[in-house]
Amino acid sequence: MTDDTAKPVRRRQARGEKRMAELLDAAAAVFAEQGYAKASTNAIAAAAGASPGTLYQFFRNKEQIAEALTARYLERLRAAHGEAFDLAVAELPMEAMLDRIIDPVVAFDRANPGFYALLSDPHLSKELASAKRPAQKVMFEQLDKILERRAPDLPPEKRTRTAEVAVHLFRGLLPMIMAASETELPAVVTETKAALRAYLATATDASS
């Protein structure tokens, strides 16, 4: 028995995929510059060299643009960190581990200011919670696994809280990381690693 209520399969052409990517690129630029709330869909379409009608052929509404953009960033983040965030880093000394984790994340965030713009806007959380949470959790969950291997004696509850706090600490320094010039960046990154090293050392110390 065939399902009459099934929605007809939308066969997307290569042209359409390209347009979607262009629209997401434009959205990233406009969001990064104006913020989600002030960014207009007409401006996004114009920045992509498209008309409003074309934009709405690929995205149901403004919110879904941010959802799709977040999903695409998440994909790229996973790809960029698949190896660097590997569990193998748990065996490295703290210093080397932080290098392997922090450097690619910093590079990704600086290369994708639209990602930072979306994640740092606290009022997107309510509308985009379903799209943002996985992005927030990528680092958290991977760090949690690393800590599990690195400090197996740590109670799970304490370990989870430590991972969450560490991710928030990094997020707190992101404004400095994003604002730093190319010459200031190394010092900021060094300080970032120092802060995380100091916190993780005491938090994973069973004696505390």
Place this chain on the structure above:
Amino acid sequence: MTDDTAKPVRRRQARGEKRMAELLDAAAAVFAEQGYAKASTNAIAAAAGASPGTLYQFFRNKEQIAEALTARYLERLRAAHGEAFDLAVAELPMEAMLDRIIDPVVAFDRANPGFYALLSDPHLSKELASAKRPAQKVMFEQLDKILERRAPDLPPEKRTRTAEVAVHLFRGLLPMIMAASETELPAVVTETKAALRAYLATATDASS
């Protein structure tokens, strides 16, 4: 010689001061709930039980509402921390110092969600830079002075960066602090202090 170009002195009545306070209270609530960009001035006026015309009798435009609100928060923050953030805390042991500094700041931020909403919106920085910077700098400058007394041998450049990083670390944990329930809060605050203690200990250690 009298100055004909001087703007006429606007003599504000007690009724007007009260209205301004009500409008700022309403603005704080609307900003906290919707964010600055999505908050409408008509909604703010309505929340204060006033008409749009009344609102614009006291504030030139929407931006100035946020400026005045930030200034009022800054005033209250200074009042709340005048003693707690006193230089005398520099003489206390690290543990006690952090208690004296963190606890009132946490209490203030949780009691004033509108303050958090304004400061955490990154796209207000451009429009409200002049109003936000002093608010950002209150903690930074006071912490810088405390560190100067606490670690006089630290190079000023290093000390300033340490203060800046410490403030950003705290800001990074603010989302957790704001989201925590009353029962979760103590654990989050404990972790906050642990992170700052760990970072400040290593950063102010001359051997590093």
Place this chain on the structure above:
DNA sequence: TGTGAATACGAGCAATCACTCGTATTTTTA
């Protein structure tokens, strides 16, 4: 080559926004 689907356009709609203005009321001042 013909046909339906996918892509593209952009004028324009309804809703919302920040803000104004003419007018009415209350308070201060002289």
Place this chain on the structure above:
DNA sequence: TAAAAATACGAGTGATTGCTCGTATTCACA
């Protein structure tokens, strides 16, 4: 007590917004 100043109102204005829709063009595929 009368004039002046401050407060209050709220319908209305022009601009902008997210989004639609009728139509035109390009593609995939039989």
